[in-house]
Amino acid sequence: MSKINTVEDYSTLLECPYDASHRILESRFQTHLIKCKKHYKGEKKETCPFNSTHIINKSELEHHLKTCVDRKNFERSIQAPEPISHPPPEFKPLPDGEDWDVDVRAYNPAQYATNTPVLRSLQGASKSVRKQFRNDERKRLLALKSNGPE
Missing domain, CATH: 1.20.5 (Single alpha-helices involved in coiled-coils or other helix-helix interfaces)
Known part of the structure; x- marks a missing residue:
C-alpha cells in the first residue's frame, strides 16, 4: 500500500490564519483558506492587497501594510517605465519598382479545401x-x- 501524501520537508507547511492548529502544505494553502473562512467566527479579518494569502486581523492591517514583504513587488510593478534611451529605427521607404500590394490574391478556404485531399464535414x-x-x-x-x- 502506497502513501498518498507524505510530507518530507516541513518548511512547506503554513499556519492557517483562521485556526492556528491547522498546518497546510503551501500548494494547498489558498484552497484551505477559502474553506476555513466559511467556518471562522472570530475577530474580523482583512486580506492584504499585496498578497491574497496574507489574512490579518483588522486591527493589525495598517501595520502589516507598512511592513508587508510583498509590497516591494507591487511598487516595482506600478513604477513608470524608464524612458527610451535610443531613438527608434529610421524609416526607409521601399526601393523603386517594389510594391507588395500589386500581387495580392484573396484566400478562399472553401475553394482550397475543395481542391485538397482533406476530410471535410x-x-x-x-x-x-x-x-x-x-x-x-x-x-x-x-x-x-x-x-x-x-
Whole structure:
C-alpha cells in the first residue's frame, strides 16, 4: 500500500490564519483558506492587497501594510517605465519598382479545401443532406487521389 501524501520537508507547511492548529502544505494553502473562512467566527479579518494569502486581523492591517514583504513587488510593478534611451529605427521607404500590394490574391478556404485531399464535414444540416455530402466527399477524395477531374 502506497502513501498518498507524505510530507518530507516541513518548511512547506503554513499556519492557517483562521485556526492556528491547522498546518497546510503551501500548494494547498489558498484552497484551505477559502474553506476555513466559511467556518471562522472570530475577530474580523482583512486580506492584504499585496498578497491574497496574507489574512490579518483588522486591527493589525495598517501595520502589516507598512511592513508587508510583498509590497516591494507591487511598487516595482506600478513604477513608470524608464524612458527610451535610443531613438527608434529610421524609416526607409521601399526601393523603386517594389510594391507588395500589386500581387495580392484573396484566400478562399472553401475553394482550397475543395481542391485538397482533406476530410471535410458538414455541420447543422439535415440527416439526408449530410448523407449526400458524405457520398459526394467520397467521390471527391477518390477523384483527387487518382489525380483526375471530379
